[in-house]
Amino acid sequence: MRNILKYHRSIFLGDGNAAPAPARGVVYDLDVGDAKPVAQRSRSVAPHLSMKVYELIKKLLEKGLVEHSESPWASPIVIVLKKNGxxxxxxxxxxxxxxxxxxxNYPLLLIDDLIIGFESAMWFMSLDMASGFWAxxxxxxxxxxxxxxxxxxxxxxxxMPLD
Structure with missing residues (x-):
């Protein structure tokens, strides 16, 4: 197992929310039918958080996770403090x-059904897909x-965003 993990180490992230490489064969789509686009106005950001928001947007742009938009759609951001305050x-x-x-309507397997499949397994591994949605x-x-x-x-x- 250690050799397999070492061989594929490039797909694992270190600390922080690094941008993972794009997934192959998977593309996310949204279907809104013939809905007219809705452009909402920006909400204010508390002055003491403005610089942090600016830095976050800058990082997202640098990592290629977001880009400037001319879309007729616009949803406002909401800033939340993490547990550390x-x-x-x-x-x-x-x-x-x-x-x-x-x-x-895509049927997902039930957790109980998945667990039954592990009953004869010799090994079990749990991996956390850090920022996997960004892939x-x-x-x-x-x-x-x-x-x-x-x-x-x-x-x-x-x-794909987390939201």
Whole structure:
């Protein structure tokens, strides 16, 4: 097992939320049917958090996770302090967009059914996909719908956001 992990070490991340390499064969799409785009206004950010938001947006741009947008869609950001009371988490209020999304009906396996399959296993490994959602590319349509607005501009996701 150690040799396998060592051979594939490039796909594992170190500390922090590094941007993983894009997944192959997987693309995320959003279907809003013929809904008219909704562009909401930016919400204010507390002055003492502004610089942190700016730095976060800058990092997301540098990592290629977001890009500047001219989308007719725009959802506002909401800033939440992490448990340590210092770091921030940028959330996006997609409640309006969510009203238009056509959900797909894809049956997921039940956890109990998955566990039964492990009963004869000799080994079991649990891996955490750190920032794994950022590995999923988005279609052009999904990028436009994912657009968000903040005091620093209008942006859209290139990779799937956590929200």
């Amino acid at each position: 210092v770091d921030i988490r940028m959330c996006i209020d997609y409640r309006v967009v969510n009203m238009f999304i056509n959900l797909s 999923i590319r988005m279609t052009e349509r999904a990028k436009l719908i994912s657009a968000f607005v903040c005091p620093f501009g209008h942006f859209q996701w290139v990779r």
